[in-house]
Every structure is written in C-alpha cells, then in structure tokens.
Amino acid sequence: MNTFLIHFAIAAYAVTWAIGKLNWFDDSAAMTILVFLVAFTFLWLSSILYDRNYFRKIPKVLGLFFFFLKELIMANLKIAYDIITPRYFMNPSIIALPLKASTDLEISLLANMLTLTPGSLSVDVSEDRKELYVHLLYADDEKVESIKKELKDGFEKRILAITR
Amino acid sequence: MDIDLEFVKEIISSAFILAGVFFMLVASIGLLRLPDFYTRMSAITKGATLGMGMIVIGIGVYFNDTEIMLKILAILFFTLITSPVAAHAITRTAIYKKVPLWKKTDLKEFQNYLQKRELDKDEVEDQLQKNSKRL
Amino acid sequence: MNIFDTTLLIAFFVLGVCLLLAAIRFAMGPSLLDRITAFDLIVANVIGIIVIYSKLTRDFELIDVALILSLFGFLGSISFTYYMLRRNN
Known part of the structure; x- marks a missing residue:
C-alpha cells in the first residue's frame, strides 16, 4: 500500500512536470493519461x-x-431485459452467504461490490x-447453491487474494 | 488516408451518452414497474450508477481536457463509493421497519435473522432512546 | 446542427422523462423509504442533466456543481434513513 502511494505520487508529479516544464504536449486528457500510465508502468516494473x-x-x-x-x-x-418485457422472470430470495472474509475492509468491499453486481x-x-x-433477484430453488459458489469464487476469492 | 479525429471523438462520446441514457431510462421505468421495495432498490442502484457514469464519461471523452477529466474521475469515484453504501443503509432500515416483501420472495435462509431481530427489538429500541437522550 | 448536438438534445429530453417518472414514484410511493429511493434516482439524474447542460452552454464551472451534488445526494439519503431509525413509532 505504501509503495503504491509513493509510486502514484511520483507518476502524478512526472505528469505535471511534463506539462509544465517540457511542453511535451497540449493539455489533452488522452496524453495526460498516457504519460501517467507509462510512468506508472515503469515504476511498477522497477x-x-x-x-x-x-x-x-x-x-x-x-x-x-x-x-x-x-x-x-x-x-x-x-435487469433491463426483465424490466422492458412485460412478464417478470425474477424469482427473488434472501440467502445467507457464508463468509471467509473476516476484517472490516474485506467485508465492506465484498458487500459493496455485491450491491453493484x-x-x-x-x-x-x-x-x-x-x-x-x-437479496438475490434471480434465485430458483435448485440453483441457490451454484449461485453461492459463483459469488464466492468470483468476488470473495479475488478480494482475499489482494488483501492477504 | 485522412481520419477526422474530432468526428471519431464525437461518435465515441455519443455512443457512451446514449448507452448511459438508456440505462437511466430503464432504471426509471423499473422504479415505477417492479413489484416491491427490495427489487426496485436493487434495480435502481445498478442502473443509476452505470447510467450516470456512462453519461459523465461520454462528456469527458468529448472535452478531452485534463482539468475536466480530473473532476469527472472524482465524480465517478464518489458515486462508486457512496451509492452502494446508501443502498445498504436504506435496505437495512427497510428490513428493520418491516417494509413488506414481494409474495414470491423465498425467505428460507432469512428466517433465522428475522427471529433474532424480533427478540432483540426491545433491546435495540432501549439503546436508541438512550442515544437520543445523550445527544 | 451536427450529430453530437442532436444526441445531446435527445439525451436531455429522455433524462427529463426519467425525472418525471421518478417524480411520479416520489408522489405515490407507499412508504417514506420508496420516496428516499426515488430521491436517490433524481439526484443521479440531475447530475447527468447538469453535465450535459454544461456542454450545451459551454459553461464548464457547472461540472463542479455535479461534483458537489454527487457527494451531497448520498448524505441526504443517509440522513433520512438515520432519522427513520431514530424515530419512535
């Protein structure tokens, strides 16, 4: 985390330097992003x-x-398909997802991402x-277990791989 | 060959804005049509976030200016952080206030939690009253 | 009138319709929480409208308004839910 913050600051400083001192490019967003990404990639590789x-x-x-x-x-x-067509295909249910994540950061990240997806x-x-x-929108009775497994493999595994 | 960069930029930007407006419209129709509070809530959070994000990105692509890009990234960051938190707070309040669920909703695994809530309710209310007195 | 301005006008019109639909739910929502949800959607809508309006009038300072609104809309719905939790029946 510390390394990331330091690298971020150095890359941002490189961008302002390139704009102000060197007059490399005009003030367009595409060039700014490009310079930032190049600087950041080099720092990451180092x-x-x-x-x-x-x-x-x-x-x-x-x-x-x-x-x-x-x-x-x-x-x-x-969801857009379901809202526009006149019939409802949804089958809502509230399930209990067993958690492997334990700290506040992991749980809140997981909960927020699940809310958006x-x-x-x-x-x-x-x-x-x-x-x-x-609360799930599409949960048929026989599919609940496979949906749980999907959520755990999809999000929780990736989040845990980052935080631990 | 001569490609008009301005034109390409406008096309990309229009595509983003139209997609965003489409998701926004779907979310609004969903807000009116869906059967109960919880399904509406889960359709709105996603639709509004994605729709608004796409409109804002489209405008950012068109302006192509560093200062405006930074502001737009800040808008995106704030919405991505805050909208699920707001949705979560509203849903929890709804469960606590016993807003009715749709009749087709399957509550098998949720029974446990509801019963506990029932038992704890007096306790929670005592706590809330104490807090409000203290403030 | 080029393609892009036409797109923006269409977007403006459709977002207005969205605002109207959300307002209907706001007026008839059975519970206070439905109204808070509708309010959330209205805020997201208004941010989109402001951003498009800033392009149409070339008044770039309006984007700051959208930035502030994206923070304060969240505070609005949070404080409403907090009030609901605290209120005695």
Missing part, C-alpha cells in the same frame, strides 16, 4: 527489485476491476460475522 508482494498484486487488482466492470454491465443488461443487494451481516445476507 518494484520487482524491492517489493515482490506489490509486484504480484497490481495485476490482481486490475483483474478484479475489469471483472467488476464486466459483471456490472451484464447485470444491468439482464449480478442482481444482488447486500442486506446485513449476521452478528457473529460469519454470514452475509444477500
């Missing part, structure tokens, strides 16, 4: 020398981000923090 852990984690964070975007768009298309809405955490109650 971290293999002093912070192996950080070097391994950045690709996982990117993977989680793109997985999240994909799920967000898929969920929206599914596949037809699910996190309701509450049980008192002993072992279960997360999730």
Whole structure:
C-alpha cells in the first residue's frame, strides 16, 4: 500500500512536470493519461527489485476491476431485459452467504461490490460475522447453491487474494 | 488516408451518452414497474450508477481536457463509493421497519435473522432512546 | 446542427422523462423509504442533466456543481434513513 502511494505520487508529479516544464504536449486528457500510465508502468516494473508482494498484486487488482466492470454491465443488461418485457422472470430470495472474509475492509468491499453486481443487494451481516445476507433477484430453488459458489469464487476469492 | 479525429471523438462520446441514457431510462421505468421495495432498490442502484457514469464519461471523452477529466474521475469515484453504501443503509432500515416483501420472495435462509431481530427489538429500541437522550 | 448536438438534445429530453417518472414514484410511493429511493434516482439524474447542460452552454464551472451534488445526494439519503431509525413509532 505504501509503495503504491509513493509510486502514484511520483507518476502524478512526472505528469505535471511534463506539462509544465517540457511542453511535451497540449493539455489533452488522452496524453495526460498516457504519460501517467507509462510512468506508472515503469515504476511498477522497477518494484520487482524491492517489493515482490506489490509486484504480484497490481495485476490482481486490475483483474478484479475489469471483472467488476464486466459483471456490472451484464447485470444491468439482464435487469433491463426483465424490466422492458412485460412478464417478470425474477424469482427473488434472501440467502445467507457464508463468509471467509473476516476484517472490516474485506467485508465492506465484498458487500459493496455485491450491491453493484449480478442482481444482488447486500442486506446485513449476521452478528457473529460469519454470514452475509444477500437479496438475490434471480434465485430458483435448485440453483441457490451454484449461485453461492459463483459469488464466492468470483468476488470473495479475488478480494482475499489482494488483501492477504 | 485522412481520419477526422474530432468526428471519431464525437461518435465515441455519443455512443457512451446514449448507452448511459438508456440505462437511466430503464432504471426509471423499473422504479415505477417492479413489484416491491427490495427489487426496485436493487434495480435502481445498478442502473443509476452505470447510467450516470456512462453519461459523465461520454462528456469527458468529448472535452478531452485534463482539468475536466480530473473532476469527472472524482465524480465517478464518489458515486462508486457512496451509492452502494446508501443502498445498504436504506435496505437495512427497510428490513428493520418491516417494509413488506414481494409474495414470491423465498425467505428460507432469512428466517433465522428475522427471529433474532424480533427478540432483540426491545433491546435495540432501549439503546436508541438512550442515544437520543445523550445527544 | 451536427450529430453530437442532436444526441445531446435527445439525451436531455429522455433524462427529463426519467425525472418525471421518478417524480411520479416520489408522489405515490407507499412508504417514506420508496420516496428516499426515488430521491436517490433524481439526484443521479440531475447530475447527468447538469453535465450535459454544461456542454450545451459551454459553461464548464457547472461540472463542479455535479461534483458537489454527487457527494451531497448520498448524505441526504443517509440522513433520512438515520432519522427513520431514530424515530419512535
């Protein structure tokens, strides 16, 4: 985390330097993002020398981000289809998702991501923090177990790989 | 070959804005049509977040200016952080206030929690009253 | 009038319709919580409208307004739910 903050600051400083001192480019957003990404990539590659852990984690964070975007768009298309067509295909249910995540950060990340993705809405955490109650839109009785497994493999596994 | 960059930019931006407006419209129709509070809630959070995000990104692509890009990234960051938290708070309040669920909802695994809530209710209310007196 | 301005006008119109639909739910919502949800959607809608309006009028300072609104809309719904939890029946 510290390494990330330092790298972020250095890359941001490189961008302002390139704009102000060198007059490399005009003030367009595309060039700014490009310069920032190039600087950040070089810093990330250099971290293999002093912070192996950080070097391994950045690709996982990117993977989680793109997985999240994909799920967000898929969920929206599914719900949009259901809202526009006159019949309801939904079969809502509230399930108890057993949690492997234990710290506050992990649980809140998982709950927030579940709220934004596949037809699910996190309701509450049980008192002993072992279960997360999730309101699902598409949960047929026989499919509940496979949906639980999907959620655990999809989000929880990726989040735990980053935080631990 | 000569590609008009302005034109390409406008096309990308229009595509983003139209997609965003579509998701926003679907969310609004869903808000009116869906049968109960919880299904509405879970359709709205996703639809509004994605729709608004896409509109804002589209405008950002069109302006292509560093200062505006930073502001737009800040808007995206704040919505992505705050909208699920708000949804979570509202849903929990709804469960606590016993807003009725749709009749087709399957509550098998939730029974446990509801019973506990029932037992704890007096306790929670005592606590709330104490807090409000203290403030 | 090029393609982009036409797109923006269409978007403006459709967002207005969305605002109207949310307002209907706001007026008839059976519980206070339904109204809070509708309010949430209205805030998201208004942010979109402001951003598009800032392009149409070339008044870039309006984007700051959208930025502030994205923070304060959240505070509004949170404080409403807090009030509901605290209120005695």
